[in-house]
Amino acid sequence: GLVGASVAWGPWAESGMAADEAVRSRLGRGGVRPLEPKAAVGILGSASGCFAVADVDWERFVPGVTALRASRLWDEIAPQGATTSEQVGGAVGLRDRLVGVVGVARRTMVTDVVRGQVAAVLGFADADGLDASKSFRDLGFDSLTAVEFRNALAAETGLKLPSTLVFDHPTPSALAEFLLGRLPDASPDEARDAGTELDRLEAALLALSAQEVARLRVTSRLQQLVKRLDGTSTDDGAAGISAKIEAATSDDIFDLIDNEIGTR
CATH class of the missing domain: 1.10.1200.10 (ACP-like)
Incomplete structure (x- = not known):
């Protein structure tokens, strides 16, 4: 017939996961400090119902939480002077x-x-x-x-x-x-x-993934762009070939067919 209590504890100091230096450092950057066991257990003597016990550095904690979305909850809980992510x-x-x-x-x-x-x-x-x-x-x-x-x-x-x-x-x-x-x-x-x-x-x-690079033909398109920037685009190349053909003799044309296209 007695009133029960449901407690959501913050990280405990001296033992458990929070005793690990890497975990403690990560929690500290988020504004949550490890609980001193004696002080934390002492809270049980005067509390009932559902509540949370945590040692919070509000100046670090509130900006990170409100960065996700604004909440009146933190306006009510955080002490006067604590700032939100919109203020810092x-x-x-x-x-x-x-x-x-x-x-x-x-x-x-x-x-x-x-x-x-x-x-x-x-x-x-x-x-x-x-x-x-x-x-x-x-x-x-x-x-x-x-x-x-x-x-x-x-x-x-x-x-x-x-x-x-x-x-x-x-x-x-x-x-x-x-x-x-x-x-x-x-x-x-x-x-x-x-x-x-x-x-x-x-x-x-x-x-991009390798599959996307292949699908978009990234390499060939970049190579074409480089040629254009260097002034050696395919259009310029075609113009050069046309000029050579115009100046070529009949023997030159036959050599070109034999060497580049092949004979039947």
């Missing part, structure tokens, strides 16, 4: 840094932000040497790091990002390309320069 991170971070930045520099800045967040969630000291064309899976992502990465990037950019972010855009380069399309331009009439478009093309092509 992307809103006063990347977007402000991108003001006035155009072309290749703009793309480089966004790519560096992606690489920096990758390094952070994977526990790297820095992003130096991190290959932006390498897939997130090969870099060491799992389901937990994918969620943490999405949350951190949403807070940094101020964008609402899908839960399938790293699967839809499987490399840092491809993801940077996606973000560039979502972030506001430096100015409405900004013209994309050739370097920017080449970077965009490179990112898109590197994200």
Whole structure:
């Protein structure tokens, strides 16, 4: 006949999964600290019903959670002064840094932000040497790091990002390309320069599978483009052959047929 209690515990310190340094570091970046056992157990003496017990760093926790969607729940629970992702991170971070930045520099800045967040969630000291064309899976992502990465990037950019972010855009380069399309331009009439478009093309092509490369005939089309840029397009080649034929003698024509076409 006594009132029961149902408790949702945060991670415990000193034992269990949270005792692992990598897990503790990951939780800390998300704003959840391990519970001190004595203090946590003491709460049971004065609580009943259904409740959660967690040691939360609100300044870290709230921006990451509200990056997914706004919620009145956190407005009511978080202490006065805690900020949401709309007040920190992307809103006063990347977007402000991108003001006035155009072309290749703009793309480089966004790519560096992606690489920096990758390094952070994977526990790297820095992003130096991190290959932006390498897939997130090969870099060491799992389901937990994918969620943490999405949350951190949403807070940094101020964008609402899908839960399938790293699967839809499987490399840092491809993801940077996606973000560039979502972030506001430096100015409405900004013209994309050739370097920017080449970077965009490179990112898109590197994200293709071998099957897609074959289906779209990417290699042959690029080779044709290179010939046109070098001034050696097939049209120029055809014009050169026509000029040679016009100046050729009868013997030259017969030699051409024998050598290039073959005799019957």
